[in-house]
Amino acid sequence: MLQDKKIIIGISGSIAAYKAATLTRLLVKSGAEVKIVMTTSASEFITPLTLSTLSKNPVLSKFSKNDAGEWNNHVDLGLWADAMIIAPASANTIAKMAKGHCDNLLLATYLSAKCPVFLAPAMDLDMYKHPAVQENLSRLKTFGHEVIEAQHGELASGLVGTGRMEEPENIVEVLANFFSKDKPLAGKRALVTAGPTYEAIDPVRFIGNHSSGKMGYAIAEKLQQAGAEVTLVSGPTNQPIPHPDIHLVPVKSAEEMHDACTKVYSETDITVLAAAVADYRPAQQADQKIKKSSDNLSIELVKTHDIAQALGKLKKNGQFTVGFALETQNELSNAQEKLTRKNFDLIVLNSLQDKGAGFGHDTNKISIIDRQNKVTDFELKDKKSVAQDIVNTIIECIK
Incomplete structure (x- = not known):
């Protein structure tokens, strides 16, 4: 289902960035061609060398390729892809996506993408539950993007709750289901x-x-x-x-x-x-609020x-x-x-x-x-x- 599909993996700054290595390996193993765009902060969690080795493509993180000023064409990259998956998607990147901000190559590629977009949030539980984050995720869903919801488990903070990035195996399954022409319940x-x-x-x-x-x-x-x-x-x-x-x-x-x-x-x-x-329901619904007038x-x-x-x-x-x-x-x-x-x-x-x-x-x-x-x-x-x-x-x- 993913054979010859062109997939962009966008990686933002999160401890969950280590999972991007497994995600890349699984997608390549499934026959997909993978290109990776990462934010500068993401490279503090996982090295571009690791990801370029696994993807068999250069990893992009800056607008310019070299000191001569040759540029990475984010427009062509966005048009190249059959799907873009941002995993992990940090609270900061989610907010910028929701508002259309563009201050790095990952966001420029996202705004240029004509393909379906998926994102897998990763952050601490209180950040994930915060109304601002949930509002941004809801806004991204209205764009037609698919949010692969964070999961429950132990977090980098040591707390246990919802905020873990979905496992790479399940992300690959979501992408495979999306591209499946023979969806088992189609027409139902x-x-x-x-x-x-x-x-x-x-x-x-x-x-x-x-x-x-x-x-x-x-x-x-x-x-x-x-x-x-x-x-x-x-x-x-x-x-x-x-x-x-x-x-x-x-x-x-x-x-x-x-x-x-x-x-x-x-x-x-x-x-x-x-x-x-x-x-059961009350046999009668009072028209006005019932006042506390007796002990029973x-x-x-x-x-x-x-x-x-x-x-x-x-x-x-x-x-x-x-x-x-x-x-x-x-x-x-x-x-x-x-x-x-x-x-x-x-x-x-x-x-x-x-x-x-x-x-x-x-x-x-x-x-x-x-x-x-x-x-x-x-x-x-x-x-x-x-x-x-x-x-x-x-x-x-x-x-």
Whole structure:
């Protein structure tokens, strides 16, 4: 898939620059022609000699080639490439890309590039979470660039959190999927639900849960990368849209999510129900904020729409549905019963007994159960990798 592809690797100043050596080697091994542009600060972390040896091309870092003033033509370089991947992308380089600043050869090449652009951020966890960085990443996504999100793990600071550059093997997989003419889910329509639902008590308060939406958003991204046309129905989250081609339908309540799903379900080939939908809602919603007037307050609850069961009844031949089960006891038997009752083809089991799994984590540990009660267990992984495991299983089942 990468044979004879022309790839620019842009390297900015980050300790993660050492990973660029492996990335270069893997791309060259895959048959790609690689040229490297690096910032001056990047050369403090990895030498141009190492990268030129691996890429079999000179490494560029300055506008002029020599003292005579002969220049490196960044315009030609930008037009030459089939893709540009900036890895690692530091907070500084990301900010300059988002604002169109141009004070080095890497940025000049980026601004001249006509090809698809990918970037793999790398920085400390608080920098990565900072609203300014997230705003810049969101802006770059609106340009059509693909952000290969930073991963959870130990950082150079000694802290543990999200900020590690994605591993080179996974970056190569993203590029290979992009260039694949035979995307396995091309022509398929996918529906993904994600996040929590909020069931209003009054205009101020609600019943909800701790779902972050990370798992559902990662699945939507991996389905899109595999070629599917994706509709993402999401409860309230702070997650950025993974790709501009994903159609986001924001909702709040279980009823709104039910209506949004049933509206598109008849035209959907693959459905993944990853949202944490509230089972109950208040029977009555107060028009005004409820005042604290007594020591006790009772709220009558009634069942919400069971979205999975409703879609299971509408399911036609050829439609493929994946459900989730988050359990705290009798995990396997409860998941198997749910798979049958709700007419799923697969069910993804999470246990809150597993450390690092469940709500709020950047990692997850799952088991996937099929209609024949075959159970496939997976190790604890970051949620992007878990999403890839789920999508790979869907593709295998459909084939």
